[in-house]
Amino acid sequence: MADVAKEAGVGRVTxxxxxxSRAELVDAAVVHVLEQVDVALKSVDLHGPPREALARYIRASWEHTGRSLSLVAAAEKELASERIHRLHERLAxxxxxxxxxxxxxxxxxxxxTISWMVAVLHRLIHGAADEVGRANIHPSDAAELIVTTVLRAFAPGRVEV
Known part of the structure; x- marks a missing residue:
């Protein structure tokens, strides 16, 4: 809270x-950022071949996620997974x-199922944010890693175990 107050140029009391609580602050910040992301993602062209359209969506999503790594980490720590899921519903x-x-x-x-694929996509994006935060991958590599993983995972055909 002290860091947020300092960044905003106000006192902690304000x-x-x-x-x-920190959770309420993080929740409000996530709501604000996701509203901006929702507006930005509306401009992503999702026409044309589905694989290419999905790749464009992932790259645009990562561009915004990559700018908010500390907020993603704070949300994962402070908010219930159900709340995070509900906040992302419109983006899905x-x-x-x-x-x-x-x-x-x-x-x-x-x-x-479509709901499973959306859940996997969401978790991969958040997982990439975590890996960038741990310095395991470079932020500029994350989008292509997500695209490659998703397109391979969602390809048709059953996997025999």
Whole structure:
């Protein structure tokens, strides 16, 4: 809270006056950032081949996530996973349409549910943020790592174990 107050140029008492807890502050910050991300992602072209459209969506999503690594880490620590999921619901609508098209075109597996694929995509993006935060991957490599992983994981065909 002291860091937030310092960054905002106000005292801790002022921050606590608006946000009684760190979790409430983080929640408000996540809501604010996701509203901005939602507006930005609306401009991503999701037409054309589904694999390419999904890759564009992932790259744009990572661009915004990569700018908010400390907030992603704080949210993972302070907020319940259900709350994080609910906050991302609006963002999930766009990849759903792309994934449905991809399944209809046979380029994405039809034995995976759309909700599962969206969950995997979300966790991969957040996992990449964690790996960048730990300096295990470079931020400039994250988007392509996510794209490669998602396109391989969502490819049609069953895996025999």
């Amino acid at each position: 921050v606590y006056g608006h946000f009684p 609508e766009r990849p759903v349409r792309v994934l449905e098209r991809g399944q209809a075109d046979g380029v994405f597996s039809d034995d995976l």
